[in-house]
Amino acid sequence: MTRNDTERHDALVLETRSRFGDKLLSVDRSYGDCALIVDLGVVHDVLAFLKNARRFDLLMDITGIDCTNLPAHRERFELSYNLYSVPDDLRVRVETAVPELEMNVPTAIDLWKSANWAEREAFEMFGFNFVGHPCLKRLLTHHEFNGFPLRKDYPLMAGQWCSVTSDLSDELNEPR
Amino acid sequence: MSDKTINIEEFVPREGEARRPYSSADFDRDIDPARDDFNEGLTLPDINTEPMYVNIGPTHPATHGTFRIYARLDGETVEKAGVDIGYLHRGFEKIAEYKQYNQIIPYTDRLNYCSGLTNNVAFCKAVERMMGIEITERTKMIRLIIMEIQRIMDHMICVGTTIVDIGALTNFWYFYNARDKLNDLLEALTGARLTYSYTRIGGLAWDLPAGWRDDVKAAIKEVPSAIADVRGLVQKNRIFQDRTRGVGVISAEDAISFGWTGPCLRSTGADLDLRKVRPYYGYESFDFDIPVGANGDAFDRLMVRIAEMEESLKIIHQAIDRVPDGPINVDDKRVTLPPKEKVHTSMEALINHFKLVIDGVQPPVGRIYDATETPNGELGFYIISDGSGHPYRIKVRPPCFYAMNTLKFLVEGGMVADIVAILGGLNVVAGELER
Numbered sequence: 189m190t191r192n193d194t195e196r197h198d199a200l201v202l203e204t205r206s207r208f209g210d211k212l213l214s215v216d217r218s219y220g221d222c223a224l225i226v227d228l229g230v231v232h233d234v235l236a237f238l239k240n241a242r243r244f245d246l247l248m249d250i251t252g253i254d255c256t257n258l259p260a261h262r263e264r265f266e267l268s269y270n271l272y273s274v275p276d277d278l279r280v281r282v283e284t285a286v287p288e289l290e291m292n293v294p295t296a297i298d299l300w301k302s303a304n305w306a307e308r309e310a311f312e313m314f315g316f317n318f319v320g321h322p323c324l325k326r327l328l329t330h331h332e333f334n335g336f337p338l339r340k341d342y343p344l345m346a347g348q349w350c351s352v353t354s355d356l357s358d359e360l361n362e363p364r
Numbered sequence: 365m366s367d368k369t370i371n372i373e374e375f376v377p378r379e380g381e382a383r384r385p386y387s388s389a390d391f392d393r394d395i396d397p398a399r400d401d402f403n404e405g406l407t408l409p410d411i412n413t414e415p416m417y418v419n420i421g422p423t424h425p426a427t428h429g430t431f432r433i434y435a436r437l438d439g440e441t442v443e444k445a446g447v448d449i450g451y452l453h454r455g456f457e458k459i460a461e462y463k464q465y466n467q468i469i470p471y472t473d474r475l476n477y478c479s480g481l482t483n484n485v486a487f488c489k490a491v492e493r494m495m496g497i498e499i500t501e502r503t504k505m506i507r508l509i510i511m512e513i514q515r516i517m518d519h520m521i522c523v524g525t526t527i528v529d530i531g532a533l534t535n536f537w538y539f540y541n542a543r544d545k546l547n548d549l550l551e552a553l554t555g556a557r558l559t560y561s562y563t564r565i566g567g568l569a570w571d572l573p574a575g576w577r578d579d580v581k582a583a584i585k586e587v588p589s590a591i592a593d594v595r596g597l598v599q600k601n602r603i604f605q606d607r608t609r610g611v612g613v614i615s616a617e618d619a620i621s622f623g624w625t626g627p628c629l630r631s632t633g634a635d636l637d638l639r640k641v642r643p644y645y646g647y648e649s650f651d652f653d654i655p656v657g658a659n660g661d662a663f664d665r666l667m668v669r670i671a672e673m674e675e676s677l678k679i680i681h682q683a684i685d686r687v688p689d690g691p692i693n694v695d696d697k698r699v700t701l702p703p704k705e706k707v708h709t710s711m712e713a714l715i716n717h718f719k720l721v722i723d724g725v726q727p728p729v730g731r732i733y734d735a736t737e738t739p740n741g742e743l744g745f746y747i748i749s750d751g752s753g754h755p756y757r758i759k760v761r762p763p764c765f766y767a768m769n770t771l772k773f774l775v776e777g778g779m780v781a782d783i784v785a786i787l788g789g790l791n792v793v794a795g796e797l798e799r
Contacts, residue, residue, distance in 0.1 A: 216731065218730045218731065218732070219493060219494065219730065219732045221731075221732060221733060223731065245620050245621070246620050246623060246625075247623055248623065248735075248742070248744060248761055249744065249746065249759065249761040251746050251757075251759040253748065253757055254757075257750070257756070258748075258750060258756065259750075268746065268759075270733055270744070270746065270761065274620055274634065274636055277641045277642070279733070281733065300621055300623065301618070301621045301622045301623075301769075301770075302621065302622050302623025302766050302769060304769055305765060305766070305768075305769040306623075306766075313457075326450075327449065327450060328449065328450040328453040328798055328799075329450060329453065330450065337455065337458055338457060338458055338757075342458075344458060344459070344462055354448060356432075356434040356446030356447075356448055357417075357434075357446075358446075359434075359444070359445075359446030359447075359772075360417070360434065360435075360436045360444040360445070360446050
């Protein structure tokens with residue numbers, strides 16, 4: 189909010205718009221934050237542009253959202269990438285709508301190593317398929333768990349009986 | 365017989381050769397070159413190069429929580445490691461969608477349970493920014509003081525237990541004596557010693573008890589001597605240095621790519637601290653420094669924390685006399701209950717009270733991400749409101765989640781015993797990691 193964030197966000201939006209044109213669908217500037225809402229087809233290009241050209245070197249978080257009950261939404265799911273630039277002290281979010289029937293999203297693991305577990309969490313909670321992720325499996329929930337617990341149609345109190353501890357040999361036996 | 369030479373090739377186990385228990389007959393045969401059958405089918409089972417697979421955890425005392433490291437060992441070297449977490453996953457984000465905003469505060473206590481008050485403040489700060497509420501100056505200063513007390517307590521646990529894990533128990537008690545005094549302070553303030561739930565949206569649960577500020581001044585006098593005691597025992601200790609220096613090294617660039625924040629990132633030399641770059645609650649008006657490390661190893665991660673405790677003490681010393689008088693809750697009908705005597709006498713106050721209790725705090729429609737510098741690093745809350753009394757979605761950005769992501773890469777290639785030194789320095793708290 190301080191340190192002319194607004195001007196720097198303005199410049200960032202202009203630059204993104206000139207580069208990606210109408211693939212930058214809209215911009216959410218509420219509360220002094222800046223969220224670039226982009227087309228799913230260019231999400232990896234936008235992230236690569238922000239990382240390499242605009243020095244957003246810290247991927248804070250990847251948030252999945254089930255928009256079922258939100259009044260205006262284009263697709264059922266959304267993904268929100270939360271970026272921070274350490275040298276410039278600036279935050280930006282990149283948000284994209286993901287259709288329920290084809291939840292393929294390119295992985296961001298080639299840009300930030302922190303995308304590894306963040307994408308695994310989004311996968312297990314919502315079912316996003318991160319194309320190119322080397323080890324896309326459940327992280328916080330049990331490997332025998334069925335369903336995606338943070339979807340709005342998953343009941344709050346649904347319990348599942350999982351018994352067999354996961355064998356991590358797939359992580360161990362990959363070549364060095 | 366005497367010209368028999370030992371072919372070094374024979375010592376290498378042949379492909380697919382079966383292992384069997386070593387017997388004394390083998391021993392005689394192997395060491396006596398005079399025997400006829402020397403070198404026939406020679407194996408040296410005592411040079412075992414087969415990989416060994418071990419589980420470390422899920423209830424290993426040095427993990428301080430339930431998670432599992434599955435490691436492939438070659439002798440004492442960790443060749444490969446897989447990390448399994450999720451044993452304490454309680455579905456915080458799912459539960460929060462069914463609760464009112466003020467009802468979520470007790471759940472935030474259970475994120476990083478070593479510093480519950482910081483999580484309370486971080487959550488309330490996010491919701492308050494969403495509602496455009498400017499909390500009172502008194503509340504700001506109280507929140508700042510309790511956050512710094514919690515930072516000292518959190519670092520005491522992290523440093524104390526890590527040094528215990530690598531074999532020095534005494535330091536733990538030095539820290540815990542002082543920590544207990546601080547815990548008494550928070551008990552006097554909140555009534556609890558672990559799950560405080562002290563903040564509310566727009567203010568605090570209640571005001572400071574009488575004489576609390578003098579108690580703080582007395583209690584924090586214990587801390588410098590505890591720090592000095594621990595420093596004196598470990599900082600120049602040869603054994604401690606051998607165990608932690610050059611162990612689990614990471615560069616600043618890699619740490620940022622892995623999403624590190626907080627003291628772990630600062631140990632690599634990057635000086636990112638939200639209290640400096642994005643000050644809130646008046647941190648900009650205090651005189652304190654940001655300790656940074658140089659090597660990004662386990663030693664630096666612990667020493668940065670110890671130095672940060674001293675900086676927190678400086679902040680508390682400056683802040684404790686600057687707590688202004690005044691109300692603790694904002695005068696805002698959307699978040700603060702009206703005074704009880706008005707509820708009994710005025711219709712508007714009664715309705716206001718009823719609506720706030722039944723419907724809860726209702727932030728406007730929108731999305732916000734708000735971050736706070738907690739002892740572990742950046743704790744962020746991404747909140748989506750649909751205008752109702754329940755959040756539509758809350759995503760917690762836990763700092764140690766991303767540190768734990770890195771553990772696999774830090775331990776591979778090192779020794780088994782280094783795992784606990786690395787894990788302790790990352791200060792992975794299962795409640796926050798798995799939410």
